[in-house]
Each structure stands twice: as C-alpha cells, then as structure tokens.
Amino acid sequence: MSFLKRPNDFLFRALVIVASTSLAVLCLLVIYSVVMRYVFSDAPDYVEPIALLLVIVIAMFGAALKVREGGHIGLDSLVKNLSEKGQAIAAGIQHLCLIAFAAAVFFGCLQMAETTIDDRIPIIGIPEAVRYLIPVVASVCIALFSFEHLLALFVKKQK
Known part of the structure; x- marks a missing residue:
C-alpha cells in the first residue's frame, strides 16, 4: 500500500501549497483591484481573468484535498447506523463513484x-485550454486519492 501512499502524500502537500498560494494571490489581487478602482479610478482589466483561473485552482484542488482527507458533503447519518461491513461497502461505493466522476471530468475537460487550445483568454493572452487543464489535473488527483482509500479498505478487509 505504501507504493501509492508516499506519492499521494507528496501530491497532497503539493496541492496544499498550490491551493494556499492561489488563495493568497487571489486575496491580494482583489484588494489591489479594489484599491485601484475606488481610490485611483483606474481598475486593471487583467484582474478578472486571473482571478477566475485562481478560483478554479482553489475549487478543484480543494475538492481533491477533501477526497484525500476523507471529507465530503453528505448526510452520513444512515451510514453511521450501518454495521461495520455495511459502512465499508458504503465507503467502497462512494470511492468508486468518485473515481467515475473523476474519469468523467478528466475526459470531458481534456x-x-x-x-480550445488555439483560443486565447482575452486580456491575458494565454490559451483558453488552461481553464480546462486545471480540472484535468484535479481529476487525476481525485482518482488517485480515491484509489488509495479503496486499497485501504481492501487491506483492512484482508486483516
């Protein structure tokens, strides 16, 4: 199991750094934009497209991080009332669904x-495809993290 846990640990730390840095940059960028707009009446036009890319990074990488931590939005009152075996089955189904979701995001965004590789984001001039490559990376991370959880369930079952 460590063959997947160690790379996922590294990937997790990298995602935390990228998402945290993106959030900090987004905050600074918005503050800068507000000051420029309302104090100097000179709003920079490049802030909005960069902020949108940062929000995509934060949301998608944040979702992948929550998968690794085992956190999710949902009602678990039913699952908590199941037997240990039922809880393991529910967790397995959850992670299989997450892998299917990640595959759909991966292929759709790819x-x-x-x-859109030849189209450019107005103002900043980078390829429009960047907006879709961020979820591609996040979906790979979601699949890897879910697969790690499935392996942990399988190893636990074997003991």
Whole structure:
C-alpha cells in the first residue's frame, strides 16, 4: 500500500501549497483591484481573468484535498447506523463513484482543452485550454486519492 501512499502524500502537500498560494494571490489581487478602482479610478482589466483561473485552482484542488482527507458533503447519518461491513461497502461505493466522476471530468475537460487550445483568454493572452487543464489535473488527483482509500479498505478487509 505504501507504493501509492508516499506519492499521494507528496501530491497532497503539493496541492496544499498550490491551493494556499492561489488563495493568497487571489486575496491580494482583489484588494489591489479594489484599491485601484475606488481610490485611483483606474481598475486593471487583467484582474478578472486571473482571478477566475485562481478560483478554479482553489475549487478543484480543494475538492481533491477533501477526497484525500476523507471529507465530503453528505448526510452520513444512515451510514453511521450501518454495521461495520455495511459502512465499508458504503465507503467502497462512494470511492468508486468518485473515481467515475473523476474519469468523467478528466475526459470531458481534456476534450474541451483540445478544442480550445488555439483560443486565447482575452486580456491575458494565454490559451483558453488552461481553464480546462486545471480540472484535468484535479481529476487525476481525485482518482488517485480515491484509489488509495479503496486499497485501504481492501487491506483492512484482508486483516
């Protein structure tokens, strides 16, 4: 199991750094934009497209981080009332669904990235595909983290 845990530990730390840095940069960028707009009446036009990319990074990488931590939005009152075996089955189904979701995001966003690679984001001039490559990376992380949880369930079952 350590063959997947160690790389996932590194990946988790990298995602934390990128998401945290993105959040800090987003805060500074918004403050800068507000000061420039309301104090100097000179709002920079590049803030909005950069902020949108940062929000995508924060949301998608944050979702992957919550998968690794085992956190999710949901009602677990039913699952808590199940037997230990029932809870393990529910957790397995949850992670299989997350892997299916990650695969759908991966292939859908990859296709969108391929079709928008020649388009440019107005003002900042980078390829439009960047918006779709961020969820591609996050979906790979979600699948890896879910697979790690499935392996942990399987190893626990074997003991």
